[in-house]
Amino acid sequence: MKNDYIPYPAVIESIITESFDTKTFRVKFTDKKIADNFSYVQGQFMQISLMGTGEAPISISSSPSRKGFLEFSIRSVGKLTKKIHELKVREKMFIRGPYGKGHFPFEEIKGKNLIFVAGGIGLPPLRSLINLIMDNRKDFENVKILYGCKTADEFCFKDELKAWNKIPNTEVLLTVDKKTDDWTGRVGVVTELWKDADIKSDNAVAFLCGPPIMIKFVVQKLEGSGFSDKNIIMTLERHMKCGIGKCGHCNVGDKFICVDGPVFTCAEVKKFPKKDGAM
Amino acid sequence: MTKKVINKSDISKLLIDANNEYNVYVPMEHIGGDVLFSALSKEKNSLEEDVKRINLASEKTFNSPKEIFYPQLETMMEYNDKGEIKETVESSKKLVFGVRPCDFHAIAHQDNFFSKNYEDKYYLSRRENSLIVIIGCNTPPRPEACFCTSVGTGPFLTEGFDIQLVDLDDYYLVEIGNEKGADFIKKHEKYFSDPYRDEIKHAERKKLEAEEKINLKVNFNKALQIMKTEEIPQDNLERIAERCIECGACVYVCPTCTCFDVFDDVKCGEGVRCRIWDTCVFSGYTREASGHNPGAKKEFRAARRYEHKLKYDTLETGISGCIGCGRCLHSCPVDIGMSNFIKEITTNQKYH
Numbered sequence: 001m002k003n004d005y006i007p008y009p010a011v012i013e014s015i016i017t018e019s020f021d022t023k024t025f026r027v028k029f030t031d032k033k034i035a036d037n038f039s040y041v042q043g044q045f046m047q048i049s050l051m052g053t054g055e056a057p058i059s060i061s062s063s064p065s066r067k068g069f070l071e072f073s074i075r076s077v078g079k080l081t082k083k084i085h086e087l088k089v090r091e092k093m094f095i096r097g098p099y100g101k102g103h104f105p106f107e108e109i110k111g112k113n114l115i116f117v118a119g120g121i122g123l124p125p126l127r128s129l130i131n132l133i134m135d136n137r138k139d140f141e142n143v144k145i146l147y148g149c150k151t152a153d154e155f156c157f158k159d160e161l162k163a164w165n166k167i168p169n170t171e172v173l174l175t176v177d178k179k180t181d182d183w184t185g186r187v188g189v190v191t192e193l194w195k196d197a198d199i200k201s202d203n204a205v206a207f208l209c210g211p212p213i214m215i216k217f218v219v220q221k222l223e224g225s226g227f228s229d230k231n232i233i234m235t236l237e238r239h240m241k242c243g244i245g246k247c248g249h250c251n252v253g254d255k256f257i258c259v260d261g262p263v264f265t266c267a268e269v270k271k272f273p274k275k276d277g278a279m
Numbered sequence: 280m281t282k283k284v285i286n287k288s289d290i291s292k293l294l295i296d297a298n299n300e301y302n303v304y305v306p307m308e309h310i311g312g313d314v315l316f317s318a319l320s321k322e323k324n325s326l327e328e329d330v331k332r333i334n335l336a337s338e339k340t341f342n343s344p345k346e347i348f349y350p351q352l353e354t355m356m357e358y359n360d361k362g363e364i365k366e367t368v369e370s371s372k373k374l375v376f377g378v379r380p381c382d383f384h385a386i387a388h389q390d391n392f393f394s395k396n397y398e399d400k401y402y403l404s405r406r407e408n409s410l411i412v413i414i415g416c417n418t419p420p421r422p423e424a425c426f427c428t429s430v431g432t433g434p435f436l437t438e439g440f441d442i443q444l445v446d447l448d449d450y451y452l453v454e455i456g457n458e459k460g461a462d463f464i465k466k467h468e469k470y471f472s473d474p475y476r477d478e479i480k481h482a483e484r485k486k487l488e489a490e491e492k493i494n495l496k497v498n499f500n501k502a503l504q505i506m507k508t509e510e511i512p513q514d515n516l517e518r519i520a521e522r523c524i525e526c527g528a529c530v531y532v533c534p535t536c537t538c539f540d541v542f543d544d545v546k547c548g549e550g551v552r553c554r555i556w557d558t559c560v561f562s563g564y565t566r567e568a569s570g571h572n573p574g575a576k577k578e579f580r581a582a583r584r585y586e587h588k589l590k591y592d593t594l595e596t597g598i599s600g601c602i603g604c605g606r607c608l609h610s611c612p613v614d615i616g617m618s619n620f621i622k623e624i625t626t627n628q629k630y631h
Contacts, residue, residue: 003400005356
């Protein structure tokens, strides 16, 4: 019987400092056999461990179209993520997964207009799908990426944001909650970007990730723009210990975020018990 | 069904014999009089002491046998500073002697939970080589709290077991439920004899009397129906939340609660990753590293436990996660319990 709780070593190939509190780690399984048999789907997550410190669920921020490595964009928040931030290239972390039956659609959204709305550390999980789309760009219509952070130095993937914006029919719109001297763009919450972006629901699907308060207001905005619940797709986050539907922590109603999600349509999330605070 | 009888005075001899082949778990009296499932020692002198402490008559087995297959604290893996990881899985042959019928239903619930979707190797390995001997309840172990007849989980089993014993004062009638049970009896046949017709009749009478002794009745099916279709009244949840002191006793004694936390511990370059029971009634259960806590409100946490057992488990498997053992009410310092909750939602009276 396979023991799904045992993680495998992965070596860090590169580290990119995205912002003052977020780094992207590119890793590779050290065991070639495990690496060769490994595959994942956009929107899935892994359990990342440092033995002796602990384990946490982290979404995969790289695209499955770019093979041979995995990327995790991690904000330093708790005990484990602080330790992960101290790691250097050639050092190891331990990973297991991928997890999540609920992932982002790909084939189903070909030929559609796509809107991405992210807040803060919410962009990394969406980036897995964004780069998959960029690698198959001709199969999709307009792509708009709306991204809000507290301050300008919090933006992740700064080079990619510029690169995506240069791709035809692709637009990246940014906003910050708090203006700093070096910021000349929009100030305000992410829904303020509705003023700059022409958001239409025709033949369109929206993808969201961000704090619950952002999700709540963005869903209202999207509904105001005519989006139906099934065309609003979001990836959720919960405290998790196992990733495989046993420890109970991420249970919401009759679902486990780890096994049944973490990606759900807004229609599914609306069926969650209100008290579980999904939105 | 094949039936045998065994003299009560032969039980300890049987268990000592079985102790050579199995790890034998049996209700044993501890300091202070608590009776808990414990393993018989493999060492001769301590075994003699252990046998003296076996207490099958006591109907006060405080904990369910849950922790035999799913310990409160267990090591999942060991590792060292070279980065080598070794899983620590236990799979000894176990004889669990003296399990109550409701707790057997709970084990079936755990078997299903730990094997669906991803298999939980720790639970399933511990459970794999186990033989379970049931003792039916002639009298309810927790007279004020047991409500198995309302749920349909006791006081005796009719099928699905390995072996079930019926207490006939000096003897036990032994009901053999499957091949695994039959093999065990055959191996130890010197302790067993064929029953007389009177003894079988006597046992049937005891079973009927036992049912009448379960005084606490609730309308369980109505509760399941209500939970399926209606929201729990806010007022009810608030009253439970107001009383609850968040001690967690209800979930630690619950034979079907499965939630756990995982933590690492390191000493001198050697480390372990362990899991330990956790519970949804604690406020930190859903707290994320950022401080965001979607389960912060106490009344919502109260609802979660009832909904999980009565609504979601039933929707998913057709069988409720509550098996009517009454331990939650029995252990609660402020008299909150599943049976009180059920009474509240099925009648319009307040029990909390």
